[in-house]
Amino acid sequence: MNNSGRPLSLGGLLGILGAPLLTPLTGAAGLESSISVPVIHDHLDTLPETPGGILLLVGVQPQDPGFGELLVRAAENGYSAVALKTHGQPPESGIHDSAPLPVIQVDDQVPWLHLDNLITAVTSGRPAGSASAESYGQDLFVLANALATATDGAVAIEDLDRNILAYSNLERHVVDPLRRSGILARQVPDMEKNIDQYRSVMLTDTVVHFPYDPSDGELPRCAAPVRAGRQMLGSIWVIEDKEPLGPEAESALLEVSRLAAVHILRAQNAVDLERQVRTEWLRSALDGHGSDPATSARFGLMEGLSPVLLGFMFASETAVGAGAPPLPLTRQLGIAAEQYCSIFHANVSALESGRVVYVLVPAIRSEAAALRLASGATAALGARLGHQVNVAVSSVGESPGTVADLRREIEDIIGVIERPEPGREIAQVVSTRDVNAALLLRQLTSLLGNQPRLIHPGVHELLDHDARTGSEYRASLCAYFAHTGDMAAAARSLNVHPNTLRYRVRRATELFGLDFTRGDDQLALWVQLRLAESAAG
Missing domain, CATH: 3.30.450.40 (GAF domain)
Known part of the structure; x- marks a missing residue:
């Protein structure tokens, strides 16, 4: 917003940066449109939806095939203008006269990175309702x-x-x-x-x-x-x-x-205030309180866009030192994570909560793109801060209202990262897909804890017998199920003779009334024994 209460316009940006840095090729049409952030174009990537964005057409010429179609797609995706270099070639006025959005010519001597920094410097850091x-x-x-x-x-x-x-x-x-x-x-x-x-x-x-x-x-x-x-x-x-x-x-x-x-x-x-306002908005969204559409749109979260949430945390307590408060280094992690993700995506918001830094990317193309972003972040932040950084990656959300659900998903993933299954290594970048079985078992553990009547009576008897006598019926059946009935492989995992395992499996059915001849019964029994195994571990 400027002093008159209006958002920054394309004409306002041109007035600030001035010629010959930027020159409109399409006259005054569209210069009153509001602008948001610069976006560098890569013809191999899907064109992101960026309302008010300025699309920087690196390596694109007006004479290129498909140039007109690119302008149409940019207009459909909400861009306010496109910028290009002509490299000494005269622009084709016929294309520009009918362009669906303003076309801006960039001085050939100006590096694209410099132009991106200039536009970002002008458009960033404005608090709501005051000078921008x-x-x-x-x-x-x-x-x-x-x-x-x-x-x-x-x-x-x-x-x-x-x-x-x-x-x-x-x-x-x-x-x-x-x-x-x-x-x-x-x-x-x-x-x-x-x-x-x-x-x-x-x-x-x-x-x-x-x-x-x-x-x-x-x-x-x-x-x-x-x-x-x-x-x-x-x-x-x-x-x-x-x-x-x-x-x-x-x-x-x-x-x-x-x-x-x-x-x-x-x-x-203004930058500090904007960060504070953005942080409080994100805190509210993660807590499930939400916000009005206009406020969410201000921070890039709009209907039709797919948000993703990242949860950054240090791999161990040694990152902050024994007995040292984690907040100072966590704050560094928050600043570094926000800066890194902002390089690749617009309108990134970050929030420190305990040992976890939440970073919301309001628009991302796919789960694969989110994983690439997280993988790059772990390497960059680890090198910058001197400690290994783990990242939990949520599913790609469907609407602004799913942000609170994404936080719960991140918390579930972090629970697995912090308490991995025995013998299983956890990668630095973890999504629901990677730990789906562990998450499902945790949910079932909670369900069975609240509904003990769902546990088979024979399982109670088996667990009680193991506890009283030191027998190993639970471990034997779990190994048998885990190896899909392969007695030799299951026996090797237990370091017993196959005949010993066959005897235990048979005795379990006789002593505790267990029947796993059918697939559903076998699945239900294995889950119950597996959950008991997790609880015991």
Whole structure:
């Protein structure tokens, strides 16, 4: 939402980023449509449904066969625009004039990753009902252009990590290779001399000037720190092309640095508030309270899309240290898991609950896609945090109302992960499909515990006899059933002679009135004995 209460529009985005970075090829039609997130197109993947998305057509040309059909599918899937590069070729106006949604031309020199980061920076981190990423991003870009006009030099506004938050785009200003590469990568190149320059800026409250560097062609420039009280937030840099800044220009630079501090703080607070609101919404959804459709849609959860829930947890208590509270490292896991999943999917929400981090992906194509995401996450997070991470993967949900059911499914899977069957190893990525038998047995254990009359009287007698006399009728019958009646294999598993096992099976039928000549009776008896075996273990 912007200050007028309207969502960020495509025209608003173009106004912020400006030409020649983005140029509409279809005129003004559709520029009033609301936008959400950028989505990179892969022709081998199914086109995801992304309401308000901007589809980045990497490697696609207007002359390609099927281009018109791709535009139609993008419009049907809710996209507000598509973006492409023409690589010096003239666009075919006949296609664009009749396009079902706006087509935006991207400057050929701009890397796709940089464009994706730019659009994400403008569209992310806006709290509901207040100033949005549009206003924050626009304010910083407007400040950069205003300062560039006042100082007659190219301007860049950076954060403490030397990420470029905004920059001037006035064509008359000269730039050098350092400025150009920084803008394209959205980050200042990592050079040893930059460390000394930034240290000089951070230690002063005034403007610091740096001369021309003939070794790499860096033009003379000056910089001022961006602070909020004692808190350092970043810096502002101006290229001094013709001559050093005079007193009035330096005053303008210092004034803009104070204004930039306000906008950077507001942007950071907006991101924190958005994360908090998103977390509380997810907590409510996982608890089964739900939310109104508009609120759910704001976080990407809508009818017709298939959500999936992931449950991340460390493989053992040693990840947090003996006796140490798990929360700090779990918080790191939550941040890392959310960041990783957000690389591949839009509108990802995360919530830390005890030792488990829940990550909701509101739209995913299939169970296989969810498993691929989880597998990649275990490797990346394990390497990043230094501890093995396990992931429970839910089924693919059918609607927003199934989120609470997905949480119960994750909890059931985690129960199996934490208490695996004896002799069975659990993989790092586990879905219901992998532990279906264990989940079914747990449910049946609960059922039989609440309904003891469902247990065959002979099973009670057999278990009591084993407990009193030390006999092994339960283990013998379970081995017999597990090996589908193969006496030799079952006897080997028990380390007894086959004749001994035959005798035990026969005596069990005589002593306890058990009859398993029919398949249903055999299944029911095996389940009851198997559950007793689990309880005993």
